[in-house]
Amino acid sequence: MCHAYSITTNVEAIRQMVQTIFRFDVAANIGNLTPQTGVYPDMLAPIIRNQPGFRELIKLRWGLPTSSQALYKQAQDRADRIAKKQGRDLTAEEFAELVRMEPDRGTHNVRNTKSAHWKRWLGPEFRCIVPFTSFAEVSSEIGPDGKKLGNTWFAFDDSRPLAFFAGIFAPQWTSVRKTSEGMITTDLFAFLTTNPNNVVAVANPDAMPVILRTPEEIEIWMTAPWEEAQKLQRPLPDGVLQIVSIGNKEDPPEDEEPPPTFAADDDPQPSLF
Template sequence: MCNLYSITTNQAAISALFRVVNQYVGNLAPMPGVFPDYMAPIVRNGAEGRELATARWGMPSSSKALMDATKKRAEKLQAKGKVVDFKELLRMEPDGGTTNIRNVKSKHWAPWLGVENRCVVPFNSFSEFNKAEGGDVWFALDETRPLACFAGIWTNWTSVRKVKEGETTNEPLRVPHDRTER
């Protein structure tokens, strides 16, 4: 899986292709570069049918990854002679999330593999970094870059993405109002 894709198709085309019944995206501007931690559209199952929503790209990191990162940070702070409250340091450890889920047999992913957490991620093209080619190499279904999708999973979660921001909750944005298209 890549760490960069584009979605330049409008929400009407996304809604038509995926038979969306509820839209919670407001205006969906073209996004020529979607990177990890960016908000972007997903199509998921809702109580009334398929929903078009936006979600932040990334799932919670494993407890092992967070523990390892916290230990490393604690060691650096202790080397500077600072007193460390490890429990608080762990609670506030930045979690940029995991963007590529390669091993669905890992127990870490089990809570989110059910139908209720499945989604599709619309895209028009994606890139893979290729050092030999001098950077990103873009791929699409054909030259016209038609709408396609990745399989994905989503969840609401609270974490520290950036230390200066503190805890934030990653949840798909819902923008229902009287003018929401249905």
């Protein structure tokens, strides 16, 4: 699964690309967008989402709600540990509170779209696109130094052009993300995965993100009924993408200059379109 990605462009580059190539305007409710060379689960990151009557560029927290079944199992395991430590079973009221307050760090990739857990968010009103310039899969291959390669970063080429994942978002979800925060209500997002192409399979033989490559695919994803939109949950063709960095927590790595950003009156950052 994709556990990290980077987005090193700026707001104006994203807006110009959307306007000139995708042919729609977007309201930017995001302030400044500093380069994020390492976006990891539960961090804030930009998305473009459908809203009633317009589309919005905004930062949300990465990680959709985990299924209630999985959270119940986590709470049950914790209850068993507490019972063993205290030498008594928890009361029904204590266990119910444990379930209610079970931390949910979120599910950052969505694969099984037939699951009842995800079906509530598959309509166009919950669809979004997630801008990125590179993404990482963890490789367990052993390198020349005898250590696992770790993060293997992929992009369309060394310039790391702007591209988009197919995402979904959940508005105003109430849960405990971190014990230190307690119960919060916030908007969340994640993106779809599918089988890998031959490039990504070198690091992860099981999955890669769903990447939208054309204006037509963007429009289908943002507007079409699920019966049509689900056909986009497919890998990129073999040979598309390349490895741009290995073993680094962020991309571009510190010793490499990030791609240039552009002012409002400049040409937008190169893209794959």
